[in-house]
Amino acid sequence: MSQIELMVAGGHEVIMEASPYGIEKKKLGMWIFIVSDACTFGAFLFAYGYMRIGTVAWGTPFGFSSILNGMIMTAVLLSSSLTMLAAVRAAQADDGAAVKKWLGATMLLGAIFAALHLREWFNLISEGWRLFANPTGGPAQFGATFFSVTGLHLTHVITGVIALGFVARGYKQGRYDQSHVETAGLYWHFVDLVWMFVFPLMYLMNAH
Amino acid sequence: MSSNRELTMSSYVGIGVGLMLIVCVEVIFTYQHMAPHTLLFALLCLACLEAYVGVMYLMHVKYERPILFWTIFPATLFVLGFLCYLFPDAFRMLNMRLMK
């Protein structure tokens, strides 16, 4: 389907864009949001990098069990991206039952991710890590950066799970169509991809 | 217009597995006792690769109009790239600190 056509109107040749940008507005809106959110996450990670460079004897608190936990979380999040893809494809194929199934699976995986993450948090907190405290006696910046960066990500995951719930309900009720599922999917993949930076930078760089 | 039918579901599963493998490589790198900046460089390269694959395939930018790619990528990379300007001061913080 050609996007740009030559139209003849009123004696003028007019270049027309059929759909001006060729990208559906919800999708474009989500992409624009992703751009800004990527910058927000970026600034958080840059602040972390700055702290990290500027701190003498940063310390590396994560043992292999934490890394393993992180890998499991990564695997869970990656699988949820795949189930999300399946949901989008089902929506495009107009298969309501499958959409419900796959969105449910995505939400479940998202919740598992959040639960695993919170478990990690509570482990650290019980060891004495706080936003402002380092139980090993080193600089307190690890707690501050770790909790704030992963906290921001966790907020995104939880928001995503809730949003997917709304999308699933709206889709079932016929208020939403496949474009909504696709837009929600973009957000979900984005949250997944942010984790691809958070995991190496916050976990692997802090493994001992 | 746009479509993500260019790939089959099994290819996507393949991509997912591939991404997980990259993560495994990252973990292996972590335990190679490299200098921190070497490790950081390696991890960032791999993470960028993952992000690129994710954006192009999972988020199927590859199958959208190219204009979408040009709408989002340059702006984001521009901001993230120039934020690097703040690192020289991080070294200042390391080297000129008052309290050792």
Next chain:
Amino acid sequence: MAGKVFAVVVVLVTLVTAYCVVTHVWWMPVDISVHGPKIDHQIEETILVAGLLFIAGQIVLASFVFRYGGATGKPKQIPGGAKPLVIFAFVLVGTEVLALSFIGSKAWGAVYFEAPDPSSLRIDVQAGQFAYYFRYSGPDGKFGPLHPELINEGNQNYFGLDPDHDPDAKDDIVTAEIGIPVNKPILLTLHSKDVGHSFYVRELRVQQDFVPGLSIPVHFTAIQTGRYEIVCTQLCGLGHYNMKAYLSVLSQSDFDDWLKKQAAMQ
């Protein structure tokens, strides 16, 4: 009518401004530092370059408004269109800014990239809400370490020194006013005990912020004796406007006497 008035007002404003700048109605004080002339020269250079652009811009604006205000008939574009304008901007303004950044970077480099003279007199400066205190190393030439937890201004321990335990701190001389010998390179180490402050001496052409947590070096040589004000230019709280100290540039013998007197007051 409105156009002619506008043109006249713009021209008047331009001329008055130019007059004030050229005749130095309010102006920089005379420079007393070695590096200052470079900065003054750079400011003059910039006034020349920017002032010409300013006058030209306003006059051309005024004259076009004057000439074409309320005109009738077929409007026309400037011959050549936008191309000469863009070329003008790139070539002329581009050259100007290149020249400014080149000469300016030399002036900046002369202040900041040159290593301080190794024979410099080292003075430690601490800023806090809302006063400066200065520290001379005393006869041993060594500064005692700082212990922020010991800072007790009521007890006049402004720096948090511990002379009972640190031998280096014993002979440190802490003063509320900074005295420096004339024509001798000075190296200041600026550090703040609370928020950001700034060290601004107009006559020295020195302005440098204090960054809490960092110690920032500043070096200069004063070439004229006198007493000058040091003021804070970085918003630091309610006493910001009242945060100042005095810089006394003294002859070497006066300086020695002054420092002896200060040492006696410890």
Next chain:
Amino acid sequence: MAETQVHAAHHAPSQGFIRKYVFSVDHKIIGIQYLTLSMVSAFIGMALSWAMRIHLAYPDFRIPILGWLSPNGAPNGLMTPEYYLSLMTMHGTIMAFFVLTAAPFAGFGNFVLPIQVGAADMAFPRLNMSSFWVTFVGFLLAAATFFIPDGPPLSGWTAYAPLSAVGSVAGPGQGLGQTLWVLSIAMFCVASLMGALNFIVTTLDMRTKGLTLSRLPLSTWAWFIDAWVSLLAFAVLLPCGLLLALDRLGGTSFFIPGGLVFNDQLQPHSGGSPLLFQHLFWFFGHPEVYIIILPAFGIVSHIFPTFIRKPLVGGWKVITFAEIAVGTLSFVVWGHHMFVSGMSPFMAMVFSVPTLFITIPSVIAVLVWVFSLYGANIRFDTPMLYSLGFVSLFITGGIGGFFLAQPSTDSYLHATSFVVGHFHFTMGLSAIFATFAGFYYWYPKIFGRTMNEKLGKLHFWLSFVGVYCVFITLHLTGFAGSVRRYSAFVDDFMIPLMPAQRFMTISALLLGAAQFIFLFNAIWSRFKGPKSSDNPWGATTLEWATTSPPPFDNFGGRQLTVYHGPMEYDDEASVMQTSPEASIAGT
């Protein structure tokens, strides 16, 4: 196949006062809400500047209303230093965020942009509504600081850490006041991000038939570029604000180094960096001044052709590419705010060069405006006078930039009133003048009535002369080293400048008084002004192709087709963008 998207059936007009005028999703109502909010804010901000100016020039003058508003901050109407700084902080915050960012961008952008692209509404009307109401909550939070015991924060609109981060120990107002301020700014960030997203998608996706990017009105172009700049800049201010809030409320030390002693008490923080705050803040802060000025560029470029009766020199391309260049470069120059801040002196050079080079696109824009006047038939209606005033102010303001862009000269002029004069010219008053231009220009479209021309001109002359009297003097005293942000003058070199201070205060009072002419004109004309035709200025863009004020869906269900660029003027003649007639100016 050309899809005909009919936006008209987008959403039905809401019934009921609340849905129609308060929680309205109609972009026109939201635009008016933004304009009203910023007008209220502008008068608050102006009143604050009056109080400050009076205090500076006549420190013994009592201002009873301040004593009533804050018995603590101004006992018996005499301002304490902390209250001066609080007012200064709120003047900066309110003016920079709630006036200069809100009015020309969110206000006019909301009202005009969807109409100019021929859409029935923004791409996401409900998101648009929440943008405004989140902004409004931010405004309330900022305003609330006036009514808490310690008053508003005193750390300036830049809120440098650690002054802003350690809490009330750093000064009155740094407790609850600063916390409310941070939350207010975070709200504003979120609102601006939503707004920017909406603007971008609307411009890209909602354009009507035939409205290619090359045919976009110049104001839409500017808003579109501006939306990008604010999308990226506010995205960085948000984390900066969040980290500051964490430092204040969560006990972290992102911006607070160790070993800080306030009032002889060691603070329980360690390891942070104040410079990081400055970097993150100015990464937003510098683009912010272009967020403020780019819509002004757009409004003026949009108004110019109407009143010079011919296209701008270079058509849409030169001015638009200048704007894009300015917007892009604005992200790589933020360090020029930090030349003397203890930043690496090498980075000072790195930031200085692009700062100087941003002059080139700015000069191109100015040259386009000035040389478009050549051979023009200039009509001096109030919008045009304000646009010309804008050009003059922008030239003057831009000149100061040369001094502040170079670290060597900046090391003398930094933090003097030269800087204050400079930014009031470039981003403050220039943007305000463009906003006035837009206001007089679009008023007939917004309310269907015309503003009084005589009062408008009087307002212009007083404002124009007043602005020069106040802010040129600030430049000049800056050369003498007059330090900014002082609540009183005790320094020997500041006291001789008192005559200048008094001159500025009197000029500022007159300048402020002139704004009441505008206020009266705006309110009076709303009810008593002569009814306006649909296209009173003989303009060509889509907002003039509909009724004044436009119907709910902007074009009464019509789907317009655009045939021309926005600058089809030739003396008296002009061709509407929607008119299939032959082009007369070749755009």
Next chain:
Amino acid sequence: MKTHQRIGATVFALLLIVAGLLRSTPGVRATAMGQVTGTVKLDGPAPHQKPIDMSKDPSCAQTRGGAPASGENVVVGTDGGLANVVVYISQGLNGDIPVASKPVTFEQKGCQYVPHVVAVNPGQHMTILNDDKTMHNIHPDPKPGGGNNAFNKSQLGGGPSLDVTWTAEEIAIPVKCNVHPWMHAFIVVVKGPNGVSGGNGSFKLENVPPGTYTLTAWHETYGTQSQKVTVAEGKPVTADFTFKAK
């Protein structure tokens, strides 16, 4: 209806009378009050007090008329009397302890606090004056959670006085002026009669009801000392303290 109102009014009036009686009890007791006087001495050489350099604010030197200033941590009179010692009753006061009605003045004069140590009752008014030409800020730092609120307020030279009250007992709230960092003082908030030793070390506690008490003396550098005293009606009792120089 009417009866109810009448009963209400009567009860209210009765309550008022009772309350009035209760309130006036201290006044009744005041007729038979005792007095404690004494001197505080420093045993040993007084530590050197550093001179204060006030050159930061030229108006300070102006107001002082050139009089030199020095630290006030230990102020010793000619005969070894130790000034700025707060003497108060730490134990033995029972029941409703009256609050002194006269406000205490706390002045900023020549860029120093006068007095350097001030004692107040909880609830007693404290008038803060600025006699200087320059601005001072009053920045007391009570212990967090101790019941007293920290504040930080500036007072313009010759500006209107500030009125402050403290709610909880607290031995030594440090006060500072950040504009003139050398300025510091202590506010001692204690219940009941109290006195601050003057330049010669003498102090006086007035209006002490008869009884046996623990009398405590507090000095900012040398800490506290206590002794028992018995106060009889209308008779002055003497109690001396001696602090050992470190």
